[in-house]
Amino acid sequence: EVQLLESGGGMAPPGGSLTLSCAASGFTFSTYVMAWVRQTPGKGLEWVSGLGGSVAGSFYADSVRGRFTISRDNSDSKLFLQMDSLRDEDTAVYYCAKTEIAILPSAHWYFDLWGRGTLVTVSS
Amino acid sequence: AIRLTQSPSSISASPGDRVTITCRASQHISNFLAWYQQKPGKAPQLLIYSASTLRSGVPSRFSGSGSGTDFTLTITSLQSEDFATYYCQLSYNYPPEVSFGGGTKVEIK
Numbered sequence: 001e002v003q004l005l006e007s008g009g010g011m012a013p014p015g016g017s018l019t020l021s022c023a024a025s026g027f028t029f030s031t032y033v034m035a036w037v038r039q040t041p042g043k044g045l046e047w048v049s050g051l052g053g054s055v056a057g058s059f060y061a062d063s064v065r066g067r068f069t070i071s072r073d074n075s076d077s078k079l080f081l082q083m084d085s086l087r088d089e090d091t092a093v094y095y096c097a098k099t100e101i102a103i104l105p106s107a108h109w110y111f112d113l114w115g116r117g118t119l120v121t122v123s124s
Numbered sequence: 125a126i127r128l129t130q131s132p133s134s135i136s137a138s139p140g141d142r143v144t145i146t147c148r149a150s151q152h153i154s155n156f157l158a159w160y161q162q163k164p165g166k167a168p169q170l171l172i173y174s175a176s177t178l179r180s181g182v183p184s185r186f187s188g189s190g191s192g193t194d195f196t197l198t199i200t201s202l203q204s205e206d207f208a209t210y211y212c213q214l215s216y217n218y219p220p221e222v223s224f225g226g227g228t229k230v231e232i233k
Contacts, residue, residue: 047222109215114167
């Protein structure tokens, strides 16, 4: 079955850290650009970060650049998001998402497969 | 940053109705726009990409149009399973600028 499954969400204090994981199955993970998208009731959907397949190329939203780090383990079909210096406004459901992009550069960042999401709550 | 403005924010409609949702970009984005459907408690699902290309498996009652700054999502003959929230999303330039509209909730009248 083609699917993405996130884990690692939970509660962290402001200034704290969390690492999210996304396990992919049912497709050739290493081929595609992958991304993290978050959703809050107040701000809606927000793209957070993206990472190329087997070729280097990581991208971040201005709101998280310098605090979050995206990485992947193609041998294990997993995507990660290391979140440091967390802020209250990082509270959200975080989705792992797949694009159809196999070769960068590309401007076609459409997300054709999403996980179920994992909730991150930043609170003291 | 390019802003996407969706309207209306909500629609009350009946099964069988035709529904149109608009998305306006604050600057020209060619056809780099997608539409998603999201149901409560679920992740968004891609319906249309490149403004007007229907994703495989999506019913033909969904269609997208537009280019430049103005885009529309149309649902002809609304079905019960179509009551959901719809989002537009732009993806422009490289490094990519990716952002979503504020959403349109389609509710049962």
